[in-house]
Amino acid sequence: MRTCIGALLRNSWSFGMTTREKRPEAHEREDRVARGTLHRPLLAENVPAWDIECDVAVVGFGASGACAALEAARAGARVTLFEAGSGSGGASALSGGEIYIGGGTDVQKAAGFDDSVEALATYLKMAGGPDADAAKCDMYAENSLAHFEWLKAQGVPYKGTFVPGKIIEPATDDTLIWSGSEEAWPYSANAKPAPRGHVIQWEGWGGGRKLVDILEARVRDAGVDVRVDAKAQSLIVEGERVVGLVVRIDNRPVHVRAHRGVVLATGGFAMNEDMLRRYAPGTMKLSDPIGENDNGSGILMGIGAGGDAIHMDEFFTTCPWIMPPDFVKGIFVNEAGNRFINEDCYHGRVSRTMVDQPGDKVWLLVDNSIFSQPIELARISIAAVGDTWEEVERELGLPEATLAATVHTFNRYAAEGHDPVFRKHPQWLKPLTEGPFAALELNFRESYFSFFTLGGLSTLPTGHVLDRGGEPVPGLFAAGRATSGLPRSGHGYSSGMSLADCTFFGRQAGRSAASAN
Amino acid sequence: MRTCIGALLRNSWSFGMTTREKRPEAHEREDRVARGTLHRPLLAENVPAWDIECDVAVVGFGASGACAALEAARAGARVTLFEAGSGSGGASALSGGEIYIGGGTDVQKAAGFDDSVEALATYLKMAGGPDADAAKCDMYAENSLAHFEWLKAQGVPYKGTFVPGKIIEPATDDTLIWSGSEEAWPYSANAKPAPRGHVIQWEGWGGGRKLVDILEARVRDAGVDVRVDAKAQSLIVEGERVVGLVVRIDNRPVHVRAHRGVVLATGGFAMNEDMLRRYAPGTMKLSDPIGENDNGSGILMGIGAGGDAIHMDEFFTTCPWIMPPDFVKGIFVNEAGNRFINEDCYHGRVSRTMVDQPGDKVWLLVDNSIFSQPIELARISIAAVGDTWEEVERELGLPEATLAATVHTFNRYAAEGHDPVFRKHPQWLKPLTEGPFAALELNFRESYFSFFTLGGLSTLPTGHVLDRGGEPVPGLFAAGRATSGLPRSGHGYSSGMSLADCTFFGRQAGRSAASAN
Incomplete structure (x- = not known):
C-alpha cells in the first residue's frame, strides 16, 4: 500500500486515480410525478373507503421507522409500517451502524x-x-x-x-x-x-445493515404489520388533523386510517435532484448522494399538512481522505494556497469546509514521510509532486510565495509543536520537510464527496411535527432525516449523530404517536 | 476628513468608533402571535360575509405592490391594495432608488x-x-x-x-x-x-422614497382602492384556489374576495427574528436588518396555501466599507491573516464573503497613502497601526509570517501590476508599502452589516406562485422579496437588482392576476 513519492516523481508528475461518475438522474422524472401528489394532503371527506385501519402508521423502514414502530407497538398501539422499497433498510442500512x-x-x-x-x-x-x-x-x-x-x-x-x-x-x-x-x-x-x-459488533464496514436487521426482527416480534413495496403518496387530513395516508400498493391507492397518528420516517432528500436544487444548491457540485429512497417525500407531505421545514440548505458531506490516518498530519490548502481549517477535525467537518472554498478543488499537502496511496474509493488524484514546495507550487500553476509560504509558516510552528493559526492538536503536528512532496487533489465533482441532507421538518423532542406557527400539527410525527434533528449543521456533524437521532427520537415519535388523542 | 495614520500611531494604537446596537427584539412577540394566524389559509366556507370585493387584491405597498396594482388596474381590473403600515414605502423606500x-x-x-x-x-x-x-x-x-x-x-x-x-x-x-x-x-x-x-434623480442618498412616491401617485391616478393600516392575516382558499384574504382593519377582521387573484408583495423576513433563526441562521451574527414590515407574512401565507419557498437561507449583506473608495486598494484578511476575495468586487459581494470567514471579524489592511477615516455609519474601528506590517501583525495578536507574509506576497505582485491570486483588476492595485500601516476591523456584530433576505416563494416570471409540485397555485401571485427572484444569491447581489426585480416582476404579477380566470 505504501508508496514513496519519489517513485511517482520519477514516473510522472501526475497520474489520475480519478474516475468520473455521473450524478443519478433517473429519479428526476419520477420525483416530478411524485411531487404532484405529495405536496397537498387528501381531505378525509374525499376518501372513498378506509382500506386499512390502525392506531399508528409509520412511513419508512430505516432505523427511525423501526424504532418508532417498535415503541408504538410496545405501548399497545396497533401499528402498520409502510416501506417504499422491498425490505427494511433505508439510508441507515448503508451506514456503518x-x-x-x-x-x-x-x-x-x-x-x-x-x-x-x-x-x-x-x-x-x-x-x-x-x-x-x-x-x-x-x-x-x-x-x-x-x-x-x-x-x-x-x-x-x-x-x-x-x-x-x-x-x-x-x-x-x-x-x-x-x-x-x-x-x-x-x-x-x-x-x-x-x-x-x-x-455495532461487525467485521468490516457496513454494520448498519445488521443494525436494521436486528431492529426489524424486534419490530416483527412486536407484531407490527409490515407492508413493503408500499409507497406513501399523500397524507389525509380532517380539518387541521392528520388522520391517515394514501399508500400505493400493487399499483392502486390504499387509504389508511391512523387513529392516533402518522410517523414520517422517510429520510432526507439526497436522491431528489429537484429538491436539492431548490433547497440545498450547495450540494449541486458534489458527486455522490448517500441514500436509497431518500427523495424527500415525507418532508413534502409534512409541509403540505402544515408542517414547517427548517434549515433545508444544510448537508453532511465527506470525502474519505483520512485513510491513511497519517494524512491528518498533512495540511489542506485552497486554490489561493491558503489553509482553511485545523485538519485534525472530524473528516466530515474538514470536508464540509473544503466545499466552502472558492473554485472546484482543494489540495492536501503531504511529505514523503506521511504519504501513501489514498484509498481508491476516495478518487483523490495526485496533482503535483516536487523536491521542494516551490516546485509543487509551480507545478500547480500557483503564483510564487503562496502555497510555499503557507507551508513554510506551518512548518516553522509545527517544528515548535504548535499551530497558532488554526490550532491543530500537537499530536497531529509535524513539519512537512521530508521531500519529495506532493499535492493530492480533492476535486468536488470528481473525487468521492458523499453527502446527505440535514434539513427537514421541525419537530419537538417528542416527535410532534411543528407548524410554521410553532404549534404541533395534530396527528403528525416525524423522526430521522425527514426532520432537522440533533445533527443540523454539516460543519458540526460527527459520525453516529444521525443514527443517534434516528434511533432515539424515532423511539420518542413512536411513543408519542401511540399515546396521542 | 483625511487623517494620517501616523497621527493615530502617535496617539494610541487603537481607538474605537464602534457603537453597539442591539438587534431589534420588539417584533418577536408580535411575530409569534401573527404566525399562528398566517400559516394556514381560511376556508371560504368559513367566511361569514365578504366585506370587500375586488378583482385583484395586492398586499404590500412597496415598489412591488405599487407596480402590481398599477398594471392590474390598467389592465381593467378592480384593484384593492392593502398595506400594513400607515402609508406606502416598505423596504423600497429605505433604498437608494x-x-x-x-x-x-x-x-x-x-x-x-x-x-x-x-x-x-x-x-x-x-x-x-x-x-x-x-x-x-x-x-x-x-x-x-x-x-x-x-x-x-x-x-x-x-x-x-x-x-x-x-x-x-x-x-x-x-x-x-x-x-x-x-x-x-x-x-x-x-x-x-x-x-x-x-x-432616480435625487440629491443625496435615499431616492427610494421618491421612487415609491411617484409610483404611489400613478397607483392613485389609476383608481386603485388603497387601504393603509390594513394588515393581511391569512389567505382564503376554496379547494386549491386562493379566492381572497383576511385583513385586519380597525382591529376587526375584514374578509376580502379577490375574484381574479391575490398578489403578495409583502417583502422578505429580515425583521422576523424567529424566521431568521429557522431559515437563515447565517444572518444571526449580523447587526442591522433593513426593513420595515418585512416580517415574512406573505411568505408564510403563501406556503400555507401550498406555495413553495426556496433558497430561504440566502441573504444580502453589506458594510459600507468603500467610503473612501481608495479602500478598494486595501486588502481584506481573515483571522488567519489570509486574503479571501478580490476586493474590487461589489461591496456587498465582498461583505457577504467576509461573513463566511471563520471567527467574528475581518481586517481591511491599508497604508498611509490610501487611509482616511471610514464613514461613521460603518462602525469600522482601527484595530492596529504600525510602522511595519510585522508590527501590525503583532498588534493584532497574529502569529509571525501570517498577515505580514500575505501582504508581502500581495505587494510583490501589485508592484508588477497584477494579482495572480485573487485577480483584482490592475486599476485597484497598488503595493501597500507607504507606512505607517493600519488594520481596520470590520466586526460582524459591532460594525454596520445591514442585511435583508433573498429567499421566498417560488414564482414563474409571470408572477404565478408555484407549489411544491412545480404547478401554479390558482389565484396566487407574488413579487419582490416575498419571492426568490432575480437576486437570489447574496454572493452575486448587485445594487439595484432587488428594485429591478420588484418593479419589473411586480408589473408581471399584476398583469397576470388581472387576466387570471
Missing part, C-alpha cells in the same frame, strides 16, 4: 475515558450550529446511557473494545472510536473530549 | 458604454448562483430597456449622467453608476462589463 453515545458508557469507562452528560450536551450544541436544538441536545445527553442499554436490550451487540486513532469505521468488530471533532479546536476548548462513536 | 438596468440604455450609450442583452443576461445568471432563475434573467434582460422607458413614463426622473468610480449611491442627482461586480473577476471574464445602476 455507528451511534453517537456518551455520558460515561461502560465501553468509555473501560477504555479509561471519563465522559459526562454535560460534556456531551455541550458538544452536541456546538455541533448543531447557530440554531442547535438545545432541547433535543439536552434530552439526548441525559438519556444517552439509557438509550445505549435499550439498544443492547434489542440485541444490538457491542464487543466493548476501544480502537484509538483516527478512523472512519473500524475494519474490525471493535466498538468505540473517536468519531467526531472532540479533541480538535474549538470543541476541545469547550467540551471535555471523549470518544463517543459506538459501533 | 437605484434600479439595475442594461442592454444599452440611452444613459449607458451617452457615457460611452456598449452594453448588450446577452451581457446583461449572462451577468444576471452568474449573479443568481447555482440555481439562478434563467427564465427570469432572460426575460428581464430582453425587456430591461422597455422597462426603463416604462419607469420614465411613470414620471421617474433620470438626469442621464454617469459618475465613474466605486460609489455606493451618488451623493449628487446623477444617474448611472457601477453598482455591481461587472468589472471584477470572474464576472468580467464572462460578461462584457457595463455600469447598470440607474439611480
